[in-house]
Amino acid sequence: MSYKSFESIAHEMLTNQKFLRLAHESHHGITRLDHSLNVARKVYKYAIKLNLDYVSATRAAIVHDFFTNAEFLSNHGLIQGVVHPDIALANARGEFEINDKEANMIESHMFPLSVVMPKSKEAWLLTGVDKLQAIYEYASYKFNYRKATDRLSYALGCMILFAFFMITKGGE
Ligand SMILES: [Fe+2]
Numbered sequence: 001m002s003y004k005s006f007e008s009i010a011h012e013m014l015t016n017q018k019f020l021r022l023a024h025e026s027h028h029g030i031t032r033l034d035h036s037l038n039v040a041r042k043v044y045k046y047a048i049k050l051n052l053d054y055v056s057a058t059r060a061a062i063v064h065d066f067f068t069n070a071e072f073l074s075n076h077g078l079i080q081g082v083v084h085p086d087i088a089l090a091n092a093r094g095e096f097e098i099n100d101k102e103a104n105m106i107e108s109h110m111f112p113l114s115v116v117m118p119k120s121k122e123a124w125l126l127t128g129v130d131k132l133q134a135i136y137e138y139a140s141y142k143f144n145y146r147k148a149t150d151r152l153s154y155a156l157g158c159m160i161l162f163a164f165f166m167i168t169k170g171g172e
């Protein structure tokens, strides 16, 4: 079976000027654009391996953090963690055609911090990969333990994904 390339799925976003503003936003010690693409490349890879809807999974992963710090004014910290998925979804809907699965993936990616539950395996995949990637990026930036965190994050990732798939087995 042949799959669409990551680049062909990402093309629409990577040629959108508003989305490309994320290249100037700092996020876990790198740019928000780089973080988003790091998460999306892993989601793309795992979604294909797990025979999921890899196109929607990748599209939602690319725009899951589609927000700028200026959109929060002084509301940083925990509030930003809770609110930013809704802002990302509004921004994504303003620029792209977002289907229901993609919308839930974006809204629920901070679960359990957000009140919106992931409703699909693709949404569980995104919330798991995003957390592990955030830990990896932050630890790499803070402590430069790149190799150690790489191995640790992948080991944890396998465990969390296994747990998610057991929980959602038989679901959507
Ligand atoms: Fe996020």
Ligand SMILES: [Fe+2]
Pocket (backbone or CB within 6 Å): 035, 039, 064, 065, 130, 134
């Ligand atoms: Fe993220």
